Amino acid sequence: MKLSIAALLLIFVIYLLFFPAQTRPELTFQPAWAVDVAGVPASAAGQIEHASVFPFDLDSFFGYISYEGEVLLREEKLYGVAIDEKRYISYSSVSGNLIIQDRTGRVTANVEAPGYPVLLNDRLFIVSTNRAGVSELVAGERFGWEREYTSVITGFDAKGGLTAVGLLDSRVQILDGSGAVSLELDMKGSRINAVYGCALSEDGSRVAVVHGIDPQYLSIVEVAGESPEISDYSLETEFRTSRYLRFFGADRFLLIERADGMKILDLSDGTEYLIESAAPFLDAGNIQNENLIWAVFGNARAAELIIIEPPQKVLFRSGLTSAPSAISKNEHIMLGLGDTLCTLKKEIH
Amino acid sequence: MFWLITANGFAFQWPVENKVLTATFCENRRNHFHGGIDLGGGEQEIHPIEDGEIIFYYDTRQSAGAIPTGLGNFVVVEHPRGIRSTYAHIKDDTLRVDNYLVEKKDMLGIIGETGASMGKHLHFEVADKELRQIVNPLRLLPELADKSSPTINELLLIEGDYTGQLTSSIPLLKSYSPKSGDSISAGTWTILLEVYDLSEYVSYFCPMSPYRLQVYLNGQMARSLVYDGLGEKDGRLEFIQAQDVSFSTFYLDDWLVNVGQITIPEGAVMMELVASDYAGNETSRMVSLVATRP
Numbered sequence: 001m002k003l004s005i006a007a008l009l010l011i012f013v014i015y016l017l018f019f020p021a022q023t024r025p026e027l028t029f030q031p032a033w034a035v036d037v038a039g040v041p042a043s044a045a046g047q048i049e050h051a052s053v054f055p056f057d058l059d060s061f062f063g064y065i066s067y068e069g070e071v072l073l074r075e076e077k078l079y080g081v082a083i084d085e086k087r088y089i090s091y092s093s094v095s096g097n098l099i100i101q102d103r104t105g106r107v108t109a110n111v112e113a114p115g116y117p118v119l120l121n122d123r124l125f126i127v128s129t130n131r132a133g134v135s136e137l138v139a140g141e142r143f144g145w146e147r148e149y150t151s152v153i154t155g156f157d158a159k160g161g162l163t164a165v166g167l168l169d170s171r172v173q174i175l176d177g178s179g180a181v182s183l184e185l186d187m188k189g190s191r192i193n194a195v196y197g198c199a200l201s202e203d204g205s206r207v208a209v210v211h212g213i214d215p216q217y218l219s220i221v222e223v224a225g226e227s228p229e230i231s232d233y234s235l236e237t238e239f240r241t242s243r244y245l246r247f248f249g250a251d252r253f254l255l256i257e258r259a260d261g262m263k264i265l266d267l268s269d270g271t272e273y274l275i276e277s278a279a280p281f282l283d284a285g286n287i288q289n290e291n292l293i294w295a296v297f298g299n300a301r302a303a304e305l306i307i308i309e310p311p312q313k314v315l316f317r318s319g320l321t322s323a324p325s326a327i328s329k330n331e332h333i334m335l336g337l338g339d340t341l342c343t344l345k346k347e348i349h
Numbered sequence: 350m351f352w353l354i355t356a357n358g359f360a361f362q363w364p365v366e367n368k369v370l371t372a373t374f375c376e377n378r379r380n381h382f383h384g385g386i387d388l389g390g391g392e393q394e395i396h397p398i399e400d401g402e403i404i405f406y407y408d409t410r411q412s413a414g415a416i417p418t419g420l421g422n423f424v425v426v427e428h429p430r431g432i433r434s435t436y437a438h439i440k441d442d443t444l445r446v447d448n449y450l451v452e453k454k455d456m457l458g459i460i461g462e463t464g465a466s467m468g469k470h471l472h473f474e475v476a477d478k479e480l481r482q483i484v485n486p487l488r489l490l491p492e493l494a495d496k497s498s499p500t501i502n503e504l505l506l507i508e509g510d511y512t513g514q515l516t517s518s519i520p521l522l523k524s525y526s527p528k529s530g531d532s533i534s535a536g537t538w539t540i541l542l543e544v545y546d547l548s549e550y551v552s553y554f555c556p557m558s559p560y561r562l563q564v565y566l567n568g569q570m571a572r573s574l575v576y577d578g579l580g581e582k583d584g585r586l587e588f589i590q591a592q593d594v595s596f597s598t599f600y601l602d603d604w605l606v607n608v609g610q611i612t613i614p615e616g617a618v619m620m621e622l623v624a625s626d627y628a629g630n631e632t633s634r635m636v637s638l639v640a641t642r643p
Contacts, residue, residue, distance in 0.1 A: 080417055093419065093464060093465045093466070094419075094465045094466070094467060096379055112379075113380070114378065114379040114380045114381075115380070115419075116417035116418070116419065117417075118416070118417065127416060127417055127418070128380065128381055128419075129378075129418075129419025129420075129464070129465040130378075130381060130384055130419060130420065131416065131417075131418040131419065131420055132381075132384065133380075133381055145584075146584070147584040147585075148381060148581065148584060148585055148586045148596075149581065149586075150476055150481050150482055150483045150579065150580065150581055150586065151476060151478075151481070152405065152420075152425065152435070153416060154405065154416075155416075156416050168404070168405055168425060168433075169476070169478050169481055170478075179584070181584075192402070192404055192427060194404055194405065196405075213404060240403060240404060240405055240406060240446070240449065241405065241406060241407060241408075242407070242416060280411070299411075
């Protein structure tokens with residue numbers, strides 16, 4: 001009897017050696033480094049030669065840091081900053097001029113523009129201080145177009161050469177590259193009609209709009225074509241603030257902010273998935289070259305980072321010490337916590 | 350609180366108790382019209398002008414998103430008949446949005462200086478969502494006592510139909526300051542006026558926009574601009590009462606405005622410019638001219 005058991009075990013081990021189990025590699029995110037930006041002396045301008053930099057925007061500072069954690073440019077914030085990988089504009093609350101600087105700190109333009117800059121997909125917009133007007137600076141320094149509204153802007157996005165402007169008076173305007181209205185929607189159907197957010201798909205063919213109170217709807221509208229096709233989804237929780245929404249995953253998924261986390265809508269079949277969090281939604285993005293979404297949540301009481309393989313598989317969930325800001329590039333995710341930066345790097349085991 | 354049944358039948362109250370008016374509707378804000386009024390008076394409670402429902406709020410410490418705003422913490426209340434009122438620059442941590450249905454007695458927040466603010470004040474706006482117009486709040490609120498009249502600093506004329514852009518120095522080079530007894534060409538002239546209304550409520554120099562500008566030729570009204578409201582046309586805000594008067598064509602300097610065009614007939618002409626404020630105080634300037642065939 002003992003011999004037969006030993007023989008069976010031997011056969012099993014030999015089987016495993018020749019036919020190993022096909023286990024799925026485990027994807028994890030490991031901390032790579034952490035830097036207290038407040039404790040690092042400001043670097044001299046003109047030192048940025050790295051192709052791979054993160055722009056950062058923290059509580060008190062902004063600038064650029066290399067993938068390896070070297071602070072390449074650090075400046076103190078005034079009131080706000082618009083920053084991307086190429087340029088930044090630091091502005092005060094009542095300034096009439098915007099100074100555009102490249103990532104080495106060199107001034108490239110000084111524009112009289114009483115408003116606040118928004119850098120979005122390599123385009124530079126100016127939102128007027130009363131939040132009822134928007135313009136675009138082209139070639140970095142001259143106004144390409146301007147539009148004024150009788151209502152507060154509550155949603156804004158730019159993709160595929162188009163700009164979407166959502167207004168509290170229930171309108172959504174899709175503007176072409178010259179600022180002309182290519183489509184205007186009037187979102188009706190609720191007791192109170194108003195727009196609370198809008199997002200363009202990556203290819204600019206669709207716009208998603210959150211609108212109305214009693215009920216609040218998510219409507220997805222085909223932008224192209226003479227008679228826009230509209231799909232409506234009723235939303236369970238109502239927001240009376242601007243609500244985050246964004247297309248992901250080659251426009252297959254739509255992420256929508258909720259009071260208790262976020263919802264991912266699979267537009268291929270209309271299935272909805274809820275990702276819960278104890279803290280309010282802050283921001284989300286996709287990890288380049290991966291079909292992954294990161295999202296950060298936080299307030300004074302709780303904060304966390306969640307990484308999801310859409311539509312709903314949570315790959316990573318970690319509590320944080322304070323409400324974070326985040327940005328991702330290639331396989332990296334960089335988190336800002338107070339005035340500290342740290343990165344997480346994808347690893348496969 | 351003071352109450353009023355306005356000409357439109359609406360009952361509104363002032364949003365604050367201590368009404369220190371420091372800016373009026375349609376003032377020059379460098380690239381846009383001031384779309385409301387400013388009320389100082391230090392930190393004090395802000396109340397809705399009428400019962401209504403909070404339909405939008407922005408808390409700078411909590412609201413995520415990519416749209417920056419100079420309004421600071423602000424709240425929008427919808428009232429009956431499609432009127433929406435906005436209360437901006439509310440002090441941090443005082444914004445009250447726990448109950449969306451609000452009555453006149455409810456506090457929305459405390460006057461602060463969040464956002465693009467040079468001091469503690471309430472920026473207050475009113476919009477008619479059905480007409481998609483920004484409404485001059487001082488046309489809806491109970492009248493404020495005011496004994497001072499507007500100031501007309503300068504009257505300039507430009508021959509022809511001038512609709513230049515803001516910050517252009519060309520009109521000043523081409524302009525002409527008329528004196529009584531001057532002889533000018535009959536025909537179309539553009540009138541520029543440097544005009545403001547001083548605030549009675551503060552001790553420092555605090556110019557504000559008047560309410561109405563009128564031009565009379567020989568006793569007949571030739572041009573009138575009333576700061577009643579703003580509407581959209583082709584992506585620009587225009588006076589609802591005078592089409593084609595947008596910010597870029599109206600303001601040539603801080604208080605120098607393009608009143609518009611008049612046609613001066615041949616012969617003796619008495620030109621009168623009248624600026625009025627919200628209490629009905631008027632200032633006028635008269636010039637007698639002799640217009641000859643060009």
